[in-house]
Amino acid sequence: MPQFLSTADADFDTRFAALLSMKREEAPDVDDAVAAIIAEVRARGDDAVCDLTIRFDRFALTPETMRITDAEIAAAAGQVAPLDRAALETAAARIRAYHERQLPRDEQWTDETGATLGWRWGPVDAAGLYVPGGLATYPSSVLMNAIPARVAGVGRLVMCVPTPDGVLNPMVLLAAQMSGVTEIYRIGGAQAIAAMAYGTDTIAPVDKITGPGNAFVAAAKRRVFGRVGIDMIAGPSEILVIADSDNDPDWIAIDLLSQAEHDESAQSILITTDAAFGQAVADAVTARLESLERANIAGPSWRDFGAVITVGDLDEASKLSNRIAPEHLELAVADPEALSDKITHAGAIFLGQWTPEAIGDYVGGPNHVLPTARSARFSSGLSVLDFMKRTTLARMTPESLRAIGPAAVRLATSESLQAHGLSVQARLDRLNR
Numbered sequence: 001m002p003q004f005l006s007t008a009d010a011d012f013d014t015r016f017a018a019l020l021s022m023k024r025e026e027a028p029d030v031d032d033a034v035a036a037i038i039a040e041v042r043a044r045g046d047d048a049v050c051d052l053t054i055r056f057d058r059f060a061l062t063p064e065t066m067r068i069t070d071a072e073i074a075a076a077a078g079q080v081a082p083l084d085r086a087a088l089e090t091a092a093a094r095i096r097a098y099h100e101r102q103l104p105r106d107e108q109w110t111d112e113t114g115a116t117l118g119w120r121w122g123p124v125d126a127a128g129l130y131v132p133g134g135l136a137t138y139p140s141s142v143l144m145n146a147i148p149a150r151v152a153g154v155g156r157l158v159m160c161v162p163t164p165d166g167v168l169n170p171m172v173l174l175a176a177q178m179s180g181v182t183e184i185y186r187i188g189g190a191q192a193i194a195a196m197a198y199g200t201d202t203i204a205p206v207d208k209i210t211g212p213g214n215a216f217v218a219a220a221k222r223r224v225f226g227r228v229g230i231d232m233i234a235g236p237s238e239i240l241v242i243a244d245s246d247n248d249p250d251w252i253a254i255d256l257l258s259q260a261e262h263d264e265s266a267q268s269i270l271i272t273t274d275a276a277f278g279q280a281v282a283d284a285v286t287a288r289l290e291s292l293e294r295a296n297i298a299g300p301s302w303r304d305f306g307a308v309i310t311v312g313d314l315d316e317a318s319k320l321s322n323r324i325a326p327e328h329l330e331l332a333v334a335d336p337e338a339l340s341d342k343i344t345h346a347g348a349i350f351l352g353q354w355t356p357e358a359i360g361d362y363v364g365g366p367n368h369v370l371p372t373a374r375s376a377r378f379s380s381g382l383s384v385l386d387f388m389k390r391t392t393l394a395r396m397t398p399e400s401l402r403a404i405g406p407a408a409v410r411l412a413t414s415e416s417l418q419a420h421g422l423s424v425q426a427r428l429d430r431l432n433r
Ligand SMILES: NC(=O)c1ccc[n+]([C@@H]2O[C@H](COP(=O)([O-])OP(=O)(O)OC[C@H]3O[C@@H](n4cnc5c(N)ncnc54)[C@H](O)[C@@H]3O)[C@@H](O)[C@H]2O)c1
Pocket: 033, 056, 057, 131, 132, 133, 134, 135, 136, 138, 141, 162, 187, 188, 189, 190, 191, 212, 213, 214, 215, 216, 217, 233, 234, 235, 236, 237, 262, 263, 266, 327, 368, 369, 370, 371, 372
């Protein structure tokens, strides 16, 4: 059973703190395993990647077969049923339209001293897109990674996707073809992250790695940060639903299960103002689990990490939600906009009863690669900006140097950095000659 908490209970603070600090993806054994995998890939390159693929994805790989060929992509894409292709096209068009609005503007202006200042944005050269594929297949995550990268103008799009038992997923390959991925490798997990970060004989290193994955992928991204950029920690999925009693308990139950079915480490939480409604939702989850295809994953997730929290009012709900900083937040209440205004930390908010989180996973438009494990306190969902860098620009004139240079010289002196001061003073001296 999930945990049942109520803010009216004397031990609420202790139990809520325990819920917040549950270690779903930071277990030391995961990080130790990932450190060893990264070290192996750095030392033995392609050979290590092939060995690890046999161990974790159960098929024999060679450096020559690591890259999925254009012929394989075309053959697989050709197998996709027209209605599935049309659904992918609908999703791709909506995701593209949403992300095109994120393109940032360059700025340039001349200030009162005559200095010209500004910045300009440009894409990274090569992006490594991780598409998960261990327990489920994720064509939608191909679109969510590749479309913003393309909109940003990235030239080289490297995609890694595990293919357990060597089986290629046609929808994944069609999505990659549709969204302009330039190289696809059939590798996953920490070994794929290490290969993209450090490079091997077969895979040239990238500059930035993005995309979601399980605890091993998330830990590997943490570890390679610095060698490459990463988007965020996008690990096992989470959903928090805030619902009043004016909802169908079954709808809320399947919303909770929609994220629990991703991974046994996923987390689904309901906050409600009505304890009886909370119980009705929990009962509906139990009933749904009897026939859910992925009950073997969703059941343990709900049992081990699920929670139903009863609160006095929605104000209290918003405060708890902000402490949880969930990846996805559904507001199934009468006035979702008013409640949304009180939310300060959440990866994505879904407003009202007619906005199930699953719409956002596929076709809403916003990105579904989102921060997990409370990292929405300091990071945002994947966007075009994740694939871009900002370079600042400054041009002085003799007049502007005369105006602001002396302050620079004084600051350099105060920092005992003589050459800094001299480089400005030499120019001021010339002007004063
Ligand atoms: N936060 C987000 O934006 C978001 C989006 C989509 C999916 N997700 C999450 O992505 C995850 C997908 O997980 P998945 O497992 O289906 O695919 P995955 O590709 O993330 O993981 C599969 C890989 O994990 C590695 N692995 C598995 N067991 C291992 C072990 N014992 N030791 C070392 N490596 C091991 C293997 O290399 C395997 O190829 C889920 O947790 C899901 O919730 C998150």
